[in-house]
Amino acid sequence: QQQVRQSPQSLTVWEGETAILNCSYEDSTFNYFPWYQQFPGEGPALLISIRSVSDKKEDGRFTIFFNKREKKLSLHITDSQPGDSATYFCAASLSNYNVLYFGSGTKLTVEP
Amino acid sequence: GGIITQTPKFLIGQEGQKLTLKCQQNFNHDTMYWYRQDSGKGLRLIYYSITENDLQKGDLSEGYDASREKKSSFSLTVTSAQKNEMAVFLCASSRTGQDTQYFGPGTRLLVL
Numbered sequence: 010q011q012q013v014r015q016s017p018q019s020l021t022v023w024e025g026e027t028a029i030l031n032c033s034y035e036d037s038t039f040n041y042f043p044w045y046q047q048f049p050g051e052g053p054a055l056l057i058s059i060r061s062v063s064d065k066k067e068d069g070r071f072t073i074f075f076n077k078r079e080k081k082l083s084l085h086i087t088d089s090q091p092g093d094s095a096t097y098f099c100a101a102s103l104s105n106y107n108v109l110y111f112g113s114g115t116k117l118t119v120e121p
Numbered sequence: 122g123g124i125i126t127q128t129p130k131f132l133i134g135q136e137g138q139k140l141t142l143k144c145q146q147n148f149n150h151d152t153m154y155w156y157r158q159d160s161g162k163g164l165r166l167i168y169y170s171i172t173e174n175d176l177q178k179g180d181l182s183e184g185y186d187a188s189r190e191k192k193s194s195f196s197l198t199v200t201s202a203q204k205n206e207m208a209v210f211l212c213a214s215s216r217t218g219q220d221t222q223y224f225g226p227g228t229r230l231l232v233l
Contacts, residue, residue, distance in 0.1 A: 013163075015163075018161070041220050043220065043221070045224075050226070051226055051227075052125070052211050052213070052224030052226050052227055053164070053211070053224050054223075054224065055221050055222070055223075058221075098163060098164065102220070107152055107154075107169060107171065107177075107215070108166060108169070108179070109166070109222060111156075111163040111164040111165070112163055113161060113162055113163040114161075114163050
């Protein structure tokens with residue numbers, strides 16, 4: 010059973026638009042949700058994360074919205090730039106438990 | 122700061138061959154991980170190790186062996202390569218008590 014699901018599989022937006030990437034999870038005990046960004050030929054790198062005690066986390070143009078009741082979260086990228094073109098992975102775990110469960114990723118393309 | 126080095130960068134093997142991938146980190150992190158990344162399937166955990174000589178199985182451990190020779194290095198062995206197998210193997214590390222995992226650039230495997 011897939012613990013973390015992401016949609017859409019791919020997304021194309023124009024420069025300046027807001028990209029919305031969606032994620033849902035199965036295990037209600039998960040309390041830590043990082044988003045990783047991966048460029049071609051590189052390993053993923055932590056972009057932003059949220060803990061289940063919060064419903065929103067903002068870092069510049071990147072914002073996570075978290076709905077614990079529905080077990081859903083989303084990553085909003087405002088004023089999207091071509092340099093944001095990458096694959097974004099949502100992940101989930103029990104904090105300090107080591108094991109991260111990753112979604113299958115959303116490939117974002119930002120057209121100039 | 123620190124860096125994770127994975128060798129080799131590319132690995133071409135034959136069906137049935139035993140193949141070894143190596144990972145080194147200079148973060149002085151306690152925990153190290155091996156993930157497999159297939160196109161469209163996200164990252165799946167193969168093995169992780171919370172300290173030297175420790176091994177913990179992930180969901181995808183069948184067909185693999187691992188070895189944590191010392192704190193800074195973690196090796197993964199594909200025990201019998203499968204024909205037409207193509208994947209990226211990612212090594213990561215994290216500090217005990219911290220959730221952020223830092224990833225290496227990956228080893229790209231192709232089995233002929």
